[in-house]
Amino acid sequence: MNVYAVTNSSEVAAALRECVAASRRVHLFGRGTRNRWQAAPPAAAVTLSLRGLSSILRLEPDDLTCSVEPGVPCQELAMALRQKGLELGCLDADDSGSIGGLYASDPLGAPNPGASSPRSTLLGIEGVLAEGLEFRSGARVVKSVAGFDVHRLFVGSHGLLYAATLLHLKLRPAPRVRAAFTTDTLDVAGAVDKFIEMRRNPTMPRRLVLVREASGCRVAGVFAGRARQVASLLQQHSLREVDKAPQDHLQQPPADRELVVGIVRASKIAALADILPAAAPLLVHGGGQFEAILTPAEVDVLFTALPALEAHAAIAIGAPSRVRRTTPLDQGAARLQRDLRSALDPHSVLA
Numbered sequence: 001m002n003v004y005a006v007t008n009s010s011e012v013a014a015a016l017r018e019c020v021a022a023s024r025r026v027h028l029f030g031r032g033t034r035n036r037w038q039a040a041p042p043a044a045a046v047t048l049s050l051r052g053l054s055s056i057l058r059l060e061p062d063d064l065t066c067s068v069e070p071g072v073p074c075q076e077l078a079m080a081l082r083q084k085g086l087e088l089g090c091l092d093a094d095d096s097g098s099i100g101g102l103y104a105s106d107p108l109g110a111p112n113p114g115a116s117s118p119r120s121t122l123l124g125i126e127g128v129l130a131e132g133l134e135f136r137s138g139a140r141v142v143k144s145v146a147g148f149d150v151h152r153l154f155v156g157s158h159g160l161l162y163a164a165t166l167l168h169l170k171l172r173p174a175p176r177v178r179a180a181f182t183t184d185t186l187d188v189a190g191a192v193d194k195f196i197e198m199r200r201n202p203t204m205p206r207r208l209v210l211v212r213e214a215s216g217c218r219v220a221g222v223f224a225g226r227a228r229q230v231a232s233l234l235q236q237h238s239l240r241e242v243d244k245a246p247q248d249h250l251q252q253p254p255a256d257r258e259l260v261v262g263i264v265r266a267s268k269i270a271a272l273a274d275i276l277p278a279a280a281p282l283l284v285h286g287g288g289q290f291e292a293i294l295t296p297a298e299v300d301v302l303f304t305a306l307p308a309l310e311a312h313a314a315i316a317i318g319a320p321s322r323v324r325r326t327t328p329l330d331q332g333a334a335r336l337q338r339d340l341r342s343a344l345d346p347h348s349v350l351a
Contacts, residue, residue, distance in 0.1 A: 017132030070100020089116025208286030262313025
């Protein structure tokens with residue numbers, strides 16, 4: 001497999017132009033930690049590694065902004081921000097991937113209604129289109145952002161629309177205290193009630209998940225803020241403080257199972273749980289994204305039932321012939337997806 005290792009935007013552009021001229025398809029690659037969420041690229045595709053673009057070029061505590069190359073490890077940026085008393089709202093300090101991968105995959109969206117997400121924290125980007133044309137969108141500081149937020153439309157594109165070479169990000173002051181919490185084991189109805197109650201609270205958790213396991217359901221998450229406020233919230237909701245924040249994702253499924261990722265309204269979670277086999281692992285985030293591990297036959301049953309719940313899902317991990325299979329897309333969303341790909345990568349160079 002041919003690998004292009006690049007260290008700046010000009011090298012990215014030159015590599016893409018060379019591949020276009022040779023009619024070679026290109027697979028963008030960072031640290032590889034999120035590859036399990038993507039279908040494998042064609043065997044003949046060239047790998048363009050962005051790992052060498054790994055510098056924090058600007059960090060402005062007064063402006064609450066920074067400019068970061070896509071190959072910067074998430075843990076490295078989290079440490080640099082912590083030293084300044086700052087944080088990137090969508091960044092998990094334990095994330096072993098890169099910043100570029102976080103924004104390319106957008107694995108969770110907003111963890112709660114109105115909470116920070118990759119889309120909401122992206123002020124601007126610099127990148128290279130599949131044809132090798134360098135471009136910019138947005139700005140490096142909040143007050144300069146105006147017009148269409150085209151760059152935010154690109155979040156979650158999985159490296160299939162362009163190659164990012166620089167991301168301008170919006171920061172915020174770090175909270176004084178964080179407290180991870182969980183409920184005791186509950187039945188589905190009790191867990192859903194607690195989950196919805198906490199989503200409606202004026203002070204929502206920074207993270208909130210409902211987890212159904214073989215032993216039952218529980219609601220877990222993280223509160224952040226002033227010490228007295230956090231203690232009061234834990235008491236108000238009858239929560240138990242724990243050492244670790246909840247996992248963002250379910251474990252890798254066994255070879256005979258598939259991982260389904262979707263979006264569902266909080267009011268429909270109980271109905272979703274009823275559709276799934278009782279032993280099937282289920283995780284739902286406060287923002288509505290859910291994951292479930294099922295057999296292929298169970299996935300087919302789920303996909304048939306989801307439209308009645310006004311929910312959408314796709315197979316994220318499974319057999320190559322089934323990965324990316326989805327419930328029917330809204331016609332507008334499907335047209336937007338098709339038109340973006342046609343406009344930005346008309347020759348389907350990126351894979």
